[in-house]
Amino acid sequence: MPTDKVFKCQAREKIIQFFHQNPNTIDTINGIVTWTGLTKKETVKALEELVDLGILLAHRASSTVGYAYTTDKKLIAKIKKHFKSNKQ
Amino acid sequence: MNDAYTTEFLRRLRDNLNLKKQKEVFEAVLGKALWEILPVGITAKELTKLSSLISCNRTRCKDPQGALKCAKLMIDVMKRTQDSGLQRFHCSSGNGFCVPLKQGNQLYGFIIVSGFAKEIDVQLMTIFVAFTETVMREVQKEMELTKLYDTIRPRAIALSTIHTVHRLISSTLDSDELMPRIARLCLQVMRAESCYIYIFDKDKNKLVIKSAIKLDKDIKGKNSYVKMTGSLARVFNTAASVLKPKNIFVPLIDDDVIGVISVHNKLGDKPFTEFDKEILTTFAEQAVIAIRNAQLYEEQEKLTIGSIKSLAAILDTRSEYTYTHSTAFAKLVVEVAKELKIPVYGIRVLKYASFIHDAGKVMIPDEILKKPKRLTGEEYDIVKKHTIKGVEIVKPIEVLKPIIPIILYHHERYDGTGYPKGLKADQIPLGSRIMSVIDAFMAMVSKQSYRETVSVQEALAEIKKYSGTQFDPMVVDAFLRVMARTNMSVLFRMKSKEF
Numbered sequence: 398m399p400t401d402k403v404f405k406c407q408a409r410e411k412i413i414q415f416f417h418q419n420p421n422t423i424d425t426i427n428g429i430v431t432w433t434g435l436t437k438k439e440t441v442k443a444l445e446e447l448v449d450l451g452i453l454l455a456h457r458a459s460s461t462v463g464y465a466y467t468t469d470k471k472l473i474a475k476i477k478k479h480f481k482s483n484k485q
Numbered sequence: 486m487n488d489a490y491t492t493e494f495l496r497r498l499r500d501n502l503n504l505k506k507q508k509e510v511f512e513a514v515l516g517k518a519l520w521e522i523l524p525v526g527i528t529a530k531e532l533t534k535l536s537s538l539i540s541c542n543r544t545r546c547k548d549p550q551g552a553l554k555c556a557k558l559m560i561d562v563m564k565r566t567q568d569s570g571l572q573r574f575h576c577s578s579g580n581g582f583c584v585p586l587k588q589g590n591q592l593y594g595f596i597i598v599s600g601f602a603k604e605i606d607v608q609l610m611t612i613f614v615a616f617t618e619t620v621m622r623e624v625q626k627e628m629e630l631t632k633l634y635d636t637i638r639p640r641a642i643a644l645s646t647i648h649t650v651h652r653l654i655s656s657t658l659d660s661d662e663l664m665p666r667i668a669r670l671c672l673q674v675m676r677a678e679s680c681y682i683y684i685f686d687k688d689k690n691k692l693v694i695k696s697a698i699k700l701d702k703d704i705k706g707k708n709s710y711v712k713m714t715g716s717l718a719r720v721f722n723t724a725a726s727v728l729k730p731k732n733i734f735v736p737l738i739d740d741d742v743i744g745v746i747s748v749h750n751k752l753g754d755k756p757f758t759e760f761d762k763e764i765l766t767t768f769a770e771q772a773v774i775a776i777r778n779a780q781l782y783e784e785q786e787k788l789t790i791g792s793i794k795s796l797a798a799i800l801d802t803r804s805e806y807t808y809t810h811s812t813a814f815a816k817l818v819v820e821v822a823k824e825l826k827i828p829v830y831g832i833r834v835l836k837y838a839s840f841i842h843d844a845g846k847v848m849i850p851d852e853i854l855k856k857p858k859r860l861t862g863e864e865y866d867i868v869k870k871h872t873i874k875g876v877e878i879v880k881p882i883e884v885l886k887p888i889i890p891i892i893l894y895h896h897e898r899y900d901g902t903g904y905p906k907g908l909k910a911d912q913i914p915l916g917s918r919i920m921s922v923i924d925a926f927m928a929m930v931s932k933q934s935y936r937e938t939v940s941v942q943e944a945l946a947e948i949k950k951y952s953g954t955q956f957d958p959m960v961v962d963a964f965l966r967v968m969a970r971t972n973m974s975v976l977f978r979m980k981s982k983e984f
Binding site for chain 2: 422431456460461
């Protein structure tokens with residue numbers, strides 16, 4: 398999915414923004430719901446889409462799943478560019 | 486109070502909706518005017534801006550020279566306000582007043598209003614001052630809350646991360662799964678390129694690499710021993726962390742140093758900081774708990790397996806592999822269980838059961854057990870009781886309780902014609918269904934007193950033939966997949982200690 402389309406969904410954009418601002422974070426669905434203010438339903442959907450796109454990594458264990466930000470430098474640069482241009 | 490705080494305070498006052506409404510009320514009574522919130526000690530640049538605002542605004546002073554004169558007058562008024570409080574003034578642009586933005590002894594700036602056509606009533610100004618003070622308190626509280634939020638939020642997010650990491654690494658007691666998981670999570674939290682986990686091997690008196698990961702790729706060298714030199718040796722021997730621009734080494738401390746965790750090359754070519762070291766130290770504290778739990782669990786597991794093998798060895802002294810089963814048998818059971826994606830705990834229980842599921846045979850008289858001919862109905866009834874007898878043997882051992890259903894029902898048949906209860910399909914525990922297939926296969930390919938052995942291929946054909954009647958088809962399919970990739974000669978040569 399091209400970067401501009403990724404950001405067309407508000408939930409995806411909010412989650413990416415949260416991880417872009419807090420790249421060291423690993424959090425569960427409930428945690429991400431707290432930090433982004435999104436509903437659980439839209440968070441679950443957006444998280445899995447972002448994992449499929451490689452923007453987030455899912456650390457899966459039997460009891461929980463921890464979501465974390467990508468370590469792909471090129472992808473991070475693209476995301477940074479998006480937020481920078483949006484700020485302007 | 487610092488400049489940044491004052492700048493932010495004045496910015497928020499300018500944006501304050503209540504203050505804007507108050508301005509609208511004043512302008513409704515007194516007409517349009519120029520409203521400005523200015524800091525203490527106005528600069529030349531701000532003076533020019535102010536004079537241009539006076540000339541461009543809806544005031545009556547259109548002449549630039551006049552506007553500059555007005556601006557200078559306003560600066561004088563601000564100075565007087567600083568010393569004596571609220572001031573009224575008149576300039577060529579009209580009537581105006583200046584309110585100090587003061588709280589206690591702290592003066593932040595001024596609200597200066599000019600260009601009213603009408604005279605300004607003192608009472609009206611007093612109301613404005615009181616209102617401004619309320620708005621100032623409101624803005625201050627707002628700023629305190631923002632500061633609190635900005636301070637607490639990153640810490641709360643960090644705390645949540647630590648909690649998630651704790652949950653992720655506490656969810657397994659299997660070291661082979663745990664170590665790479667810790668390393669991967671560590672890379673994520675530290676935003677580093679590679680992570681190594683070294684654990685101290687007491688027997689060899691050396692550190693061994695338990696996990697080595699580079700951005701989600703395993704690095705070669707796992708389980709290899711390393712020379713204790715440089716930072717690694719220093720950290721291990723002194724239990725103090727080492728921070729370098731490109732590396733951090735942190736000891737894994739339980740009662741003593743049990744190992745070292747290290748990260749290398751921070752993403753974005755930035756150097757590691759003292760804060761990164763603190764994060765890794767917190768992470769290491771979490772990791773140690775999980776590693777120690779896994780180590781303790783493995784020790785307990787060894788103890789349990791040891792007890793089972795001792796029991797099996799006692800049974801074997803009477804007749805080898807009559808009451809117990811070979812390592813190959815247990816290995817096949819575990820492989821089929823893995824193929825069927827049975828959880829780790831279930832596999833462990835099956836492994837225990839595979840060694841002694843026929844222990845009850847010890848209570849069957851030798852003349853029946855070793856009879857070279859076909860058993861009579863009465864003799865077969867005695868043989869059938871071995872499942873119940875087996876349960877009686879393991880029942881007093883608390884740790885073996887989970888294997889009781891597997892032992893009890895491992896001679897049930899998928900079509901319900903087995904014993905002791907004639908259970909059908911899913912009524913039979915999955916472990917028993919697996920045991921039943923492997924038991925039949927091993928009986929066919931192993932030497933038995935009452936019949937000749939058959940080849941592996943013939944035995945597999947027999948298993949397939951009875952899929953859906955004697956055996957669960959799902960288990961048979963999994964077994965055939967396992968057999969397709971198993972080297973039987975290697976499997977049969979396996980020693981007990983290898984498994």
